Amino acid sequence: MNATVNEQALERARNLHRGGQFAQAIAGYDEVLAREPGRADVWHLKGMAEHQSGQLDNASASAARAIEIGGAQPAFLMLEAGVQHDRGDLEGAAERFVRAAQGKPQWAAPLLELGRVRMDQGRPDAALEAFRAASALDARNVRAWNGIGMALLTLTRTDEALRAFNHALTIDSKYAYAHLNLGRIFNLRNDLKRALEHAIHAIRFDGKLVDAYLLAGDIHRKQREPEPALGAYTAAVKAAPASAKARNALAELLAEMGHAEKSRSEYRAIAEQHPGNLKAALGANLVLPQVYQGLEHLEHCRVEYLEGLERLHDLAPRFRFPRGDAALAEARWTNFYLAYQGANDVRPQKRYAEFLQGVLQRSVPEFYAPRPKRAGGGRIRVGFFSHFFYNCTVGRYFASWLTGLDRAKFEVHVYYTNEWVADDTKAIAAGVDHFHHLPGRMLYEVAAQVARDNLDILVYPELGMHAETFTLANLRLAPVQCAGWGHPQTTGHEAIDHFISCELMEPEGAQAHYAERLALLPGLGTRYGKPAGEQKSTRADFGLPEDKTLYLLPQSLFKIHPDNDELVAEVIHRDPDALLVAFASHHDAQTNLYGLRLAKAFERRGLDLATRTRFVMPFVPHASYVRLNTLCDVMLDTLHWSGGNTSLDALASGLPVVSLPGALMRGRQSHAMLTILEAGELIARDTEDYVERAVALGRDRDYRLAISERIVANHGLLFDRDEPLRALERFFEAAVL
Secondary structure: OOHHHHHHHHHHHHHHHHOOOHHHHHHHHHHHHHHOOOOHHHHHHHHHHHHHOOOHHHHHHHHHHHHHHHOOOHHHHHHHHHHHHHHOOHHHHHHHHHHHHHHOOOOOHHHHHHHHHHHHOOOHHHHHHHHHHHHHHOOOOHHHHHHHHHHHHHOOOHHHHHHHHHHHHHHOOOOHHHHHHHHHHHHHOOOHHHHHHHHHHHHHHOOOOHHHHHHHHHHHHHOOOHHHHHHHHHHHHHHOOOOHHHHHHHHHHHHHOOOHHHHHHHHHHHHHHOOOOHHHHHHHHHOOOOOOOOHHHHHHHHHHHHHHHHHHHHHHHHOOOOOHHHHHHHOOOOOHHHHHHOOOOHHHHHHHHHHHHHHHOOOOHHHOOOOOOOOOOOOEEEEEEEOOOOOOHHHHHHHHHHHOOOOOOEEEEEEEOOOOOOHHHHHHHHOOOEEEEOOOOOHHHHHHHHHHOOOOEEEEOOOOOOHHHHHHOOOOOOOEEEEOOOOOOOOOOOOOOEEEEEHHHOOOOHHHHOOOEEEEEOOOOOOOOOOOOOOOOOHHHHOOOOOOEEEEEOOOHHHOOOOHHHHHHHHHHHOOOEEEEEEOOOOHHHHHHHHHHHHHHHHOOOOOHHHHEEEEOOOOOHHHHHHHHHHOOEEEOOOOOOOOHHHHHHHHOOOOEEEOOOOOHHHOHHHHHHHHOOOHHHEOOOHHHHHHHHHHHHHOHHHHHHHHHHHHHOHHHHOOOOHHHHHHHHHHHHHOO
């Protein structure tokens, strides 16, 4: 065959290549090479097609053959470097991109790729240099300007990053990645309207850009708009059916919305398609419902969960990561709903922590090495790490830990990962020595930040409530590490040395409930300010009748164990004027499931749930919620998981709280508060006694008012106490010795 015919065959292969028909293109290139095996350019083209179709070994061999025949030409080095980058050989990739740039000094492409490698190496400063060099060669290269923005964003030079992305849009207003990254910045700034606008623009200009759909879904979730979020995640999966990232996001949302079995099925399908995907394996084995159908369902789910833990241990060798940041990103998980099953969780939590350490220690050994105690004197460096330092359970409980320590003795660092900066957050930032705001950062970078600060003690106030924080707590970032009782369940992490709790809330023999060493504080364990409510609300504002006795059941539905159903129903049954006031979930499936479960207990007593219950909309402002407490008559504390903030809000309002203490601390918080307030007549001995005490309060207004007046008169025993902080200081001083 003459040269002309062979060139025609080459052109056909190139056309197939341009059309994305990689297998046919590779076959065409092989046909040409069979006649002219010395064509370095064809080996290069074949390697590119192999690289684009994911055949990394073949692509590497083709690149090596091209270099062997034609020398280290910049284009050949680019191919070889790209393959190495995808294999995780970042040093090798960087070296070849540098050589490619040196071989063709006016070519921006190798500098762009070098910038990407530097970002993956965790060297945003070097990446910024490479991207800027690329933009100097090609001032209208939008990829270069987008890279500049990404590097600046990683360096927390957010305003400069914003300008870089906007400049990219002046070059190409339809450049989807710039819109995506602008959306990310506005999301981090909690400007959700503008964030969503840019996410939608990115989708419009690139319908295959999965991260844009995911950003839109994340924004809708943040705004508690589950249906639009579901639509966005579903569209992401449709745009990229093989994307584990998109499908994991969808599975996570399904669980959140109350579709636990659908979620688990989706996770299992992802795990089957991507056996090395850690997030999918975690979901496939550990997803728990938020609301159970009944006690039998709860017990079945617990057995499934424990079996899933053991399967994960068997699967552990398959989870390997080329870089530490990738490992930490995929390991984000928390067993939050396990605590609401009402059992001692030391064994399962330790098993999970052992599994996680076994997976992560291979990728980030630097964060598992012992950290010697800091030499020298000076103030004790205490760090507090949370996603929830604002006006919520964590912020209200633990703000005084951050701002109330003696500054002559303690240097306080705060690490806050939430983009939301509330007035409470600003007050905390102003009241500590160092406030590190770290929203959107890679977990590896966050861990490195904490380690660099050379703390003496690191405290996580609420481990288990946030997946990223719970994962970081598996690492050793300070010589002494502690968990607080913001989520009162043992962490199981070997790296958590102490669990700080309240002496009055713990039962006898409480150490058996914790993998950590228990440290007990007096009173509430914190200086808790008395909550204030608005003054103008009426029952009608909440859709509640004036002529009924209102029994408040304020817990989130996932906290209400099935054992509470008969208890609540019996209280309402024995008081003909009773109306139960509960809070709906913002996911209808959760509310409906709980309603169906409770209705059965009501029906057994001839009661109609619809006429004897009012579900208030969730997430009312805190001041309005406190006011609602003053409008109710009795609060029904829940078994297994008693009120914390909810009980404090009730007691601050003078609302009597009837409680039956449980076997674990998380079922004894109200018991401690009532003991401090000298209101022991509100503490029941058993379920029958609970019902009698609750109904007696509900049906006897004078008795109820007398109890309420005594609670209010004794507020000084409970609120705004300094003794817990002084005890915390003594604990910290002893812990660093």
